[in-house]
Amino acid sequence: MDVDNSSDLRPLTTRLRQLHGLLENDRAALARLPLRTEMVAAGRSIVWPGQPADRCVVVLKGMTFGYKLTGGGGRQIVGLHLAGDLPDLQGLRFGTTDTGVAAINGCHVGYIPSGALNDLCSSRPSLASVLWRETLLQAAIVREWVLNIGRRDAQTSLGHFLCEVVMRHRIAGLTSIDGCKFPFTQSMMADALGLSAVHVNRVLKDLRRDGLIEWAGRHLTVLDWERLMRVSDFDPSYLHLDRSLSVA
Amino acid sequence: MDVDNSSDLRPLTTRLRQLHGLLENDRAALARLPLRTEMVAAGRSIVWPGQPADRCVVVLKGMTFGYKLTGGGGRQIVGLHLAGDLPDLQGLRFGTTDTGVAAINGCHVGYIPSGALNDLCSSRPSLASVLWRETLLQAAIVREWVLNIGRRDAQTSLGHFLCEVVMRHRIAGLTSIDGCKFPFTQSMMADALGLSAVHVNRVLKDLRRDGLIEWAGRHLTVLDWERLMRVSDFDPSYLHLDRSLSVA
DNA sequence: CGTTTGGTTGAAATGTGTCAAACTTTGTGG
DNA sequence: CCACAAAGTTTGACACATTTCAACCAAACG
Numbered sequence: 001m002d003v004d005n006s007s008d009l010r011p012l013t014t015r016l017r018q019l020h021g022l023l024e025n026d027r028a029a030l031a032r033l034p035l036r037t038e039m040v041a042a043g044r045s046i047v048w049p050g051q052p053a054d055r056c057v058v059v060l061k062g063m064t065f066g067y068k069l070t071g072g073g074g075r076q077i078v079g080l081h082l083a084g085d086l087p088d089l090q091g092l093r094f095g096t097t098d099t100g101v102a103a104i105n106g107c108h109v110g111y112i113p114s115g116a117l118n119d120l121c122s123s124r125p126s127l128a129s130v131l132w133r134e135t136l137l138q139a140a141i142v143r144e145w146v147l148n149i150g151r152r153d154a155q156t157s158l159g160h161f162l163c164e165v166v167m168r169h170r171i172a173g174l175t176s177i178d179g180c181k182f183p184f185t186q187s188m189m190a191d192a193l194g195l196s197a198v199h200v201n202r203v204l205k206d207l208r209r210d211g212l213i214e215w216a217g218r219h220l221t222v223l224d225w226e227r228l229m230r231v232s233d234f235d236p237s238y239l240h241l242d243r244s245l246s247v248a
Numbered sequence: 249m250d251v252d253n254s255s256d257l258r259p260l261t262t263r264l265r266q267l268h269g270l271l272e273n274d275r276a277a278l279a280r281l282p283l284r285t286e287m288v289a290a291g292r293s294i295v296w297p298g299q300p301a302d303r304c305v306v307v308l309k310g311m312t313f314g315y316k317l318t319g320g321g322g323r324q325i326v327g328l329h330l331a332g333d334l335p336d337l338q339g340l341r342f343g344t345t346d347t348g349v350a351a352i353n354g355c356h357v358g359y360i361p362s363g364a365l366n367d368l369c370s371s372r373p374s375l376a377s378v379l380w381r382e383t384l385l386q387a388a389i390v391r392e393w394v395l396n397i398g399r400r401d402a403q404t405s406l407g408h409f410l411c412e413v414v415m416r417h418r419i420a421g422l423t424s425i426d427g428c429k430f431p432f433t434q435s436m437m438a439d440a441l442g443l444s445a446v447h448v449n450r451v452l453k454d455l456r457r458d459g460l461i462e463w464a465g466r467h468l469t470v471l472d473w474e475r476l477m478r479v480s481d482f483d484p485s486y487l488h489l490d491r492s493l494s495v496a
Numbered sequence: 497c498g499t500t501t502g503g504t505t506g507a508a509a510t511g512t513g514t515c516a517a518a519c520t521t522t523g524t525g526g
Numbered sequence: 527c528c529a530c531a532a533a534g535t536t537t538g539a540c541a542c543a544t545t546t547c548a549a550c551c552a553a554a555c556g
Contacts, residue, residue: 050485068391071481074399078391090384093377098486099391125373129341132380136338139387143316143326143347146390150397150442151322154512185534194398196513201536217521233319237298238346402544433502444545449504 005035008110012058015084015172016130019137019240026127029120036111040103042183046087047101053091055111059083062107063183066099067191077192079142080104080165082172089135092117105183105218137240144238149194152233154203157193159232162213166222167236182220253283256358260306263332263420264378267385267488274375277368284359288312288351290431294335295349301339303359307331310355311431314347315439325440327390328352328413330420337383340365353431353466385488392486397442400481402451405441407480410461414470415484430468 009031016022037060040046046057046064059081066079066087078099081087091097092114103109121128141164148157169180186204187197195203207213212228214221222228229235257279264270285308288294294305294312307329314327314335326347329335339345340362351357369376389412396405417428434452435445443451455461460476462469470476477483 066391068395070395070399071483076395076399078394090388093381093384094488098388121377122373125370125376128373128376128380129369132376132383133341135380135383135387136341139383139390140338140346142387142390142394143314146326146393146397147316147318147324149394151318151324151439187534191399197534198514198536199512202512205536235319240342435502445502446504446546447544450544453504 005031005033005110008035008037008060009058011060011084011172012086012110016134019171020130020133022130023126026124026130029124029127033112033116033120038109038111040107040109042103042105042107045100045102046109047091047097047099049098049100050096052096053088054095054114056086056092056114056117057088057101058110058112059085059087060108060110063104064101064107064109065104065188065192066101068099075191076194077188078145079138080168080192082168082174083108084172086131086134089131089138092131104188105181140238140240154193154195154199155206156231156233157195158189158200158203159207159212159228160234161189161193162207162220162222163229163232163234163236164239166220167239171239171241177221178223178225179214179219179221181218182215183218253279253281253358256283256285256308257306259308259332259420260334260358264382267419268378268381270378271374274372274378277372277375281360281364281368286357286359288355288357290351290353290355293348293350294357295339295345295347297346297348298344300344301336302343302362304334304340304362304365305336305349306358306360307333307335308356308358311352312349312355312357313352313436313440314349316347323439324442325436326393327386328416328440330416330422331356332420334379334382337379337386352436353429388486388488402441402443402447403454404479404481405443406437406448406451407455407460407476408482409437409441410455410468410470411477411480411482411484412487414468415487419487419489425469426471426473427462427467427469429466430463431466 013022013027013030017027047053049068061083064081064087065077066081067075067077069075081101087101088097088099090099095114121131148160152160165182166175166178166180169175174180186200190197190200193200204215208215212222212224212231214223261270261275261278265275295301297316309331312329312335313325314329315323315325317323335349336345336347338347343362369379396408400408413430414423414426414428417423422428434448438445438448441448452463456463460470460472460479462471
């Protein structure tokens with residue numbers, strides 16, 4: 001049981017170190033936890049809403065999204081997770097989630113037994129603090145989504161979404177240029193923005209016509225970052241790039 | 249400095265005990281923290297977006313809301329806080345927030361110096377765990393708001409909002425009947441739901457005509473709880489009433 | 497008692513949804 | 527490697543939920 005998962009968990013640990021100041025001891029302890037990894041095909045669910053959870057999910061490669069369903073069957077995407085993200089911290093601490101998680105593209109996920117990770121949090125308050133911070137960051141992003149969906153028109157809203165996706169890839173060190181892998185279908189974007197797929201198509205067309213973005217195959221390129229940010233009302237401060245470690 | 253704020257902080261501590269199993273030691277330690285209390289008039293801001301925060305806000309009486317602003321000046325309410333809630337845990341841990349907080353009605357708030365509370369979290373991991381849980385619960389509520397704003401029509405969405413407000417009052421022990429104090433203006437509801445104030449007025453009228461609610465002065469009464477929940481697609485499980493203490 | 501704030505109502509404008517069909521790309525099995 | 531199927535994209539016409547504008551009314555307030 002005393003394996004070293006450091007190479008597997010690296011997306012997570014580098015993220016936690018850079019954004020929240022994960023300590024080296026804590027990183028090493030994380031790497032010693034039992035970890036089961038798995039490939040998940042595009043579209044498959046990883047966590048089902050309402051079900052009990054006894055394991056903590058970590059995205060190691062690819063992207064996942066969190067979703068909730070309406071009584072009428074409507075789907076709303078409530079968050080995105082890149083490599084290094086923890087899509088279901090609520091499951092870890094509550095043992096149950098109201099938010100499902102599914103793979104966007106074929107992706108690589110890891111499972112850590114909840115008990116083991118919670119024990120580690122108990123014995124290492126500094127690790128718990130890092131994960132708490134991560135929870136706060138995720139909450140800040142969801143609040144921005146509420147603003148985006150509630151008070152911005154479709155063009156602004158979609159542009160904002162694209163900005164966030166590219167920016168988060170850059171933060172995670174997953175892309176260096178003004179663009180990134182972009183595995184979303186238009187109906188996924190619609191479900192993320194509370195729009196219809198048809199309308200997403202039209203707005204996307206406008207953004208391309210205006211020379212703001214390029215979207216070919218499964219790659220997105222931002223042609224005019226300055227202008228896209230401006231017309232999309234995008235201010236990345238809610239992502240808290242600045243690691244202001246007010247707390248040790 | 250060795251005052252006992254237990255009576256002041258009771259809304260907070262009873263909430264944390266009931267929902268997250270706050271320990272007696274931790275409660276007592278919280279009560280010993282320096283606490284400054286203040287009356288805030290309706291509409292006044294308590295936390296400004298983007299500003300540094302060196303104190304942790306706790307609502308002691310009345311209600312507050314969290315809000316974000318669009319570049320164009322639009323306002324979106326991103327959360328509600330009742331007596332016993334902590335509106336700005338992000339400020340506590342990050343030292344800065346992207347979400348403003350303002351009083352809905354005249355209310356009573358307390359301020360705890362961030363340093364003191366963070367120190368207490370360091371020395372008492374079980375307290376930190378409780379506040380982490382509280383953060384997760386707040387995040388779950390915001391995700392439900394994303395679903396509500398993104399994928400439900402105005403009637404369902406507004407009904408859902410009303411259900412949440414009444415239900416949270418009941419959880420907090422602030423009302424026993426099928427109704428509660430309701431200090432919102434229609435334009436506040438509009439800003440919470442991403443709608444226009446005029447439309448909120450019309451939908452509200454329909455809800456009254458259909459015999460679902462009564463709304464007089466500053467009080468809301470749910471006349472047909474069963475039916476309101478049904479037509480509003482309201483399932484309170486996201487509020488995690490069941491205190492499933494999977495973690496000690 | 498005037499003034500402000502919030503509520504109510506109507507008419508017209510509009511952004512977005514729905515439906516339906518054609519087209520294109522991707523994936524798959526023979 | 528082709529052929530077919532499935533999934534995703536694009537486009538148009540039309541419907542409709544919601545917004546906007548504007549006016550009036552009621553209630554709260556100092």
